[in-house]
Amino acid sequence: NSVDNACIIFHVENVLLVADDFRAKYETELAMCQSVESDIHEICKFVYVTWLQPETEIKALKEELLFMEKNHEGEVKDLQAQIASYGLIMEVGAPRSQDISKIRADIQSQYDKLAQKNREELDKYWSQQIEEGTRVVTTQSA
Numbered sequence: 001n002s003v004d005n006a007c008i009i010f011h012v013e014n015v016l017l018v019a020d021d022f023r024a025k026y027e028t029e030l031a032m033c034q035s036v037e038s039d040i041h042e043i044c045k046f047v048y049v050t051w052l053q054p055e056t057e058i059k060a061l062k063e064e065l066l067f068m069e070k071n072h073e074g075e076v077k078d079l080q081a082q083i084a085s086y087g088l089i090m091e092v093g094a095p096r097s098q099d100i101s102k103i104r105a106d107i108q109s110q111y112d113k114l115a116q117k118n119r120e121e122l123d124k125y126w127s128q129q130i131e132e133g134t135r136v137v138t139t140q141s142a
Contacts, residue, residue: 032137036133043126047122054111054115058108058111065100065104
């Protein structure tokens, strides 16, 4: 009976040690998981802010451009009316000005290329971070 009791006590102690080991591993994994979730949350906020700011600026610039075009049209009409009231005929031999729509489209395409490049760099960076984290976890697990 005492040998059986000693074996049972030995098994119970082994089970308690294994349970403590699993508890420590669980707490470590939980801490790492929470850390990763926190990092992901911060990255999402950063990406949202960096994505939202240029879009807001573009929208404001488009509105300003429309406002300026309307003002310009009104000023041109006023000047044409003044010239017509004086009975003057005027021809301008200056070359045609640059097309603002084309310039805006070029700037937009440059911005889109830069945004795509930044997205690719960010994806590459996080892929490397994930691989490095995976290697660390694998090394620690081993």
